[in-house]
């Protein structure tokens with residue numbers, strides 16, 4: 001791998017305690033290009049723009065997909081990724097569905113580890129703090145033909161993160177729009193899935209809701225996901241979550257929540273979550289919690305659900321009473337090396353670059 005270090009690192013001028021998420025990137029980025037049926041030499045270089053033509057296939061035909069993952073720093077400044085192999089296998093499920101080349105494991109993992117090791121000083125420490133990492137692959141061939149591209153770029157960029165959506169939010173159960181369809185690309189982290197969700201989300205925002213609970217495209221009878229998260233519903237003391245399918249992203253946080261809930265002895269039912277049953281549980285007082293889970297926020301607690309012309313206001317639970325918040329704590333304690341890791345989920349990023357320097 002070629003490593004070209006930045007001559008002007010920006011980290012010393014960046015306030016890791018006071019920043020806004022998503023618009024400042026770490027000093028370096030990883031790139032690897034694919035052409036003529038093979039991957040080229042991977043490279044780490046200073047973060048910055050790369051010139052492309054508006055005729056680039058990725059922007060015209062949407063062959064683009066990505067991952068979202070985080071690195072955490074513990075009290076001793078050790079750095080950990082969380083289940084990175086899951087993101088590795090998922091990006092290749094996405095590339096395969098979008099007829100893009102598979103990213104080899106050594107390119108993905110070595111690129112990731114080396115970049116995070118090199119820019120470990122950018123990882124903020126403390127409650128809710130992390131480095132958000134974005135592996136992304138897009139078609140770079142410049143040709144205006146609606147066909148599979150012959151050229152791609154795989155890149156990894158990263159930005160410091162703190163928890164957002166911390167306040168409980170109000171969400172709208174969709175009775176018109178869907179984010180995915182049978183046989184479609186809902187299970188892939190295809191860039192176009194997000195583009196398609198923005199308009200319905202904007203309409204929901206105008207009605208006062210922060211997010212949309214996506215329902216099936218056939219009759220809007222079943223919960224699928226919420227915003228860019230998987231969704232959980234608690235009725236009495238049982239939690240329900242839709243099973244993954246070609247319409248639902250197989251979230252790393254969802255899988256971790258299921259395993260942590262089972263470890264706590266909470267009954268988890270993975271299957272159809274019917275809107276009608278959720279509304280009925282609300283009406284008979286057994287609906288306790290509804291929440292979303294994903295890497296970015298870990299848990300987004302819902303305070304109310306808008307359904308047609310009704311607003312279902314959920315009970316306010318203490319942190320201890322709430323399954324959503326108890327499981328969030330179980331998970332973040334593992335991620336940040338505050339608790340035992342019985343599942344072997346933490347992945348330590350060894351200090352290699354700095355030792356050599």
Ligand SMILES: Cc1ncc(COP(=O)(O)O)c(C=O)c1O
Nearest residue numbers: 228229230249251252253294295
């Ligand atoms: C559509 C969608 N669903 C669910 C998730 C949650 O997945 P994960 O827990 O792997 O972040 C994401 C990404 O964060 C997403 O984009």
